[in-house]
Amino acid sequence: MEIVETLILYTPKYTRLPFRLIKERIKDRLDQEKYGVMKKVFIGIGISLPLLVIVLSLLSNADSVFGHFLGQIPRRVIDVDSLEAIFRMMLIGLITILVFAYMYSLFGKREEVVELPVPEDDKKIVWDGVILVTILAIINIVYTAFTYIQISYLFSGAKRVLPDELTYAEYARNGFNELVTVTVINFLILLCTMHFASRAKPMLYRIIQVLLSMLTICTGFMLVSAYFRLSLYEDAYGYTHTRLLAHVFMIFLFVLFIIALLKIWRDKFSLIKYYAILTLVSYVILNYINMDVIIAKNNVQRYHATGNIDIEYLSELSYDAIPVVMELVQDKKIEEKFMEMLQERKEILYEDNSWQSFNLSEYRAKAYLP
Incomplete structure (x- = not known):
């Protein structure tokens, strides 16, 4: 019974001990300010990873060329033998940590679990600037690469060589839905960042403003690309209510991003007011046009x-x-x-x-x- 208790309760708990020891050693070697910044950077990377998985999946489906180049990165950076060696090293490291945790649970000093009271905080929720800069920088790198491919291939008339088994017509018509989905995700990121970003450090917030502007510009290119793709799709398959409404929706989103761009640099700019006006005007126009x-x-x-x-x-x-x-x-x-x-x-x-x-x-x- 004691062995089962050790395996189920204490072994998983002590798997974190090696990382905690490494963390404390790094913390002792660095001053508190540098350690705090490094910790926030890693937190930003951790938060951005699931978001990157979603965005890269959507962009790969939206643009076959982008997906092709994305698939070539692991092959160019890491060969098959190196990848196998890395996998084996990771497996050895995992087994080592599990064995260490099991042995420590048997012979080490067991820590009692103490439940700490949850502090009540009525202050306004604020997102840390360093974490936001890390997340936005990683996302903007991906969007900049995607925008470059869009300009190089989609708007250049297929002057560059496309991957095998992919015609320019197929390339241009695919990916509309995915691009609109990414645009909506970017819009939510933009609004949440503007609302919750910490303004305690002016220089750090200025960097956030620049990164948000880059995000807005790249999203604008995505909307133009989606609009162009839908137009080519209509040329091939005809015009319908759904496709016309999709055009209107993309124009609406584009204007929303322009207004948001003004809000990024003018903090006192009333975003809700102008969004309400735009929504009302768009509704009237949509009902007026035949x-x-x-x-x-x-x-x-x-x-x-x-x-x-x-x-x-x-x-x-x-x-x-x-x-x-x-x-x-x-x-x-x-x-x-x-x-x-x-x-x-x-x-x-x-x-x-x-x-x-x-x-x-x-x-x-x-x-x-x-």
Whole structure:
């Protein structure tokens, strides 16, 4: 029973002892200020690692070239033999720590667990500047590399050589959803950092401002890239409500980041006020523009350019789109099929002729569907 208690309770506890001894030795050799800074840097690295895993996964799926280069890094830095040697050393180190912890639990002095009271702190939550600088610096390195690849490959017209089995059309059209997800993550990082960042040290906070500005600029490139990719996707597969709303959402996010950039350098700038105004204006504009007409015009233009069109989807648009889509009737290839799909709409249009149900869009549509 004692052996089981030693293995389950005390052995895992004493696995931390070697690290604590190393920590105390480093602490004795360094002065308190340097030790505190180094400790915060390692905390920042630890916090940024899970975030990096998520961001790198999304960016690798968003950009095949970035994913290709990311996959080449371990091969160029570490060969197979070195990787195997490192794995063996890590395994030996883990076994050594476990054996040390087990032997110490048998022969060493066991520490009693003392529960300390949790202090109550009513002060405002503040994030340490050194930790934030570490996290933002690591993230910005990744985003800068990604932005460079975007500019080099996506906006240069594929002048550089793409990886094997990857065409430029496939490369340009992929990754829209992932880029938007990363943009939303960056927006949350930006807002939280501006709100919780410590301003006790002006120079340190100035560095945070610079890093946040870099984050905002890189995110702007991501939004432009996502917008461009969606446009290419629409050229290939047509225009829909969902894709048009995605364009509007990206423009909305882009303006949000511009306002946030002003807030970074002007602390008294009211972020909530201008975000509320922007949201209200965006809502009014979105309700004012006629989305069905825009979708119909773009799909008709795409048909004239490529000869491809989704007649069934166009026939389901509102009556506002009827004057636009009726241009297709002039094309004998699709006239019969298109008019068959509109026949049901035409019957519904003439069902109720009372003046109380008058609608301007329906009135205009009757001129094209006699």
